[in-house]
Amino acid sequence: MCHMSHDTPHYLHGLNDAQKQAATHIVGPLLIVAGAGAGKTRTLAHRILHLIETGTPAVQILAITFTNKAAKELQERIGALLAGKNTGGVPFASTFHSLCVYILREHGPQIGLSKYFTILDKGDQLSLLRRITKELGMDPKAIAPEKVSAAISRAKADLKGPDQLGEGSNRSWFTDTAAKIWRQYEEELTKRKSVDFDDIILKTVNLLRDRPDLAHYWQTRWQHLHIDEYQDTNVAQYELARLLSKQHGNICVVGDADQAIFSWRGAQFENILHFERDFPGAKVVLLEENYRSTKTILDAANTIIKKNNARVDKKLFTSRGEGDKITLFQAQSESNEANFVVKKVRELTKSGVKATEIAILYRANWLSRIFEEKLLRDGIPYQLLGTKFYERREVKDLLAYIRHALNPDDTESMRRAIASPSRGIGETTVERLVAGKEDELNRGAKEKVEIFRTIVSKIRAKALEATVSDTIKYAIVTSGLETECLKNNEEERLENLRELASLGSKYDEFGPEEGMSRFLADAALVSDQDDLIAATQGVRLMTVHASKGLEFDYIFVVGLEEGLFPHRRFDDSSDPEEERRLFYVAVTRARKKLFLSHAIARTVFGSTQFNQVSEFVGDIDEDLLDRETSYAQEWNFDGGGSPRGGGYGAPRFPRRNPYDQRTDDSGGSNDITWEVFKKR
DNA sequence: CGAACTGAGATTTTT
């Protein structure tokens, strides 16, 4: 064992032995295998504190996370630990994407990238791909842009180019066609001085690889590299980590293979399993003590994950008490399930639980709908993750003006801006503009284009000299979006635009150009979780994926049905072990109590489906469960509801004794539900 | 050119 514990510095008191080992091993590679709730952020923060206390300048420390929220949290923890100390700067904590944007902004011009490159989000990328598909004379129905996008993204994550698409055995008509579209797509991106999400990492890796002269700066600027959620890194991110730590070899990664749930977007959790091989001489520390959940929850989690093969065996333990049993609710329908959840939520909040300590988790976004409906009906505040502020139509419209103003080559943004508000410029005109055939414009079109151009150049002039928030405010008016909103009584949209200005004011301090360019990059890179930073109240609704890294006192995992969770589709090559890890992640979000539920009948696409309970539920020890069922027939089992297509020969909606009707419906009239919804 | 309409297809998971 370790002999250092007697001379542990005072600032590390409060860490357990394993955490201390992790915090004090500062030279060479270090792998921290941190189970769920084992205090990894805490350990990371203290390790950084230790580095600083032992003489490492703060500015030489880099920490990379996946979400802005994680980065911010880490920064705050470190900030609190360092409070009042003069450290001559702060550690650099950032997401992979922000870090790479930072590097690319610095060296962009040296690798042929404009200073004002535009970052395409998923939607931008899709519409560009769709247009290219059509321009190449292909039918977007035959070769879906979504599929092409996924293939490109996956390949870029693997550091592959179009020529390597479908390399080896998977080559097909699809991969060949996708490669063709991809090549065109790259050309269009270059023309527009734009990059997509994956390019941000990819181009940075290429830069560090191909330009040792430039790489040297970054390799020496940061002497200590930390990577959070290492199991979620893809090939490109792994390569980035390797390149950045090349000179000094001081790389510390934290992760947990059991929580790897992003393989579908190229994450290779093998990265964490192979760390010792990839970084010889690595020290490995296991954090197995859980400080988050009750013993009951942890026992359930352990038996669930034990069934997987691809993992390093570890067993979480806690010194906390047994806690409540896990409630398992069998619902008759999705409406019944939602009523149950809402009823429990109401009971909890009534007993003094803060709504923000309750989260409802589901496998797929569309499941949120019914919960929203019921929460709304009962007037319970909630916050839905997954609808990003920056993806709202009006917000994208406004940003399009600014992006196009600063990057005139960004014709995607131009298309968007020109069409909103509508100003009588149609497709023909736009196509001529993009093609540079201005002489073919007729007189009327020319005038309208001139008006649009004037607007854009005014915004550009403003952006180059005013603060970020002032530019946004100016653009709201000048673009005509304000008038448009007022005309259509779209108060809320206008509110959102004003909100955008106030978000932008955080960047005012950087001055005009720098501030705006940071703002635009951040706007493109916000994650779902980042919405949580701002929200201060309400029950949280989100997918299990989005809940990663978060914790709540009370967790509801809903829709636990075969086919749904674990999710299965026909064409599917998905990994059943990953579904199980996903469930493991869901369960381990809970501190105090866990509720699981499934519905016997569920409406999908307007027809009723009958589902078996998820196999995962069966993996939990019966002793840990508290079963509840409702025989209540809902008032509105969603209209006509004659079960079509299910084909299971299942019975129609179970008919029940009318006296049971209100057992879980708590008297809420469903008429209200409909009314509220129609108004929305 | 753009509003209004129509019909098909859709629901994994996301930085």
Next chain:
DNA sequence: TCTCAGTTCG
């Protein structure tokens, strides 16, 4: 049932 891309018509 809902959404969105594509089409029609004024």
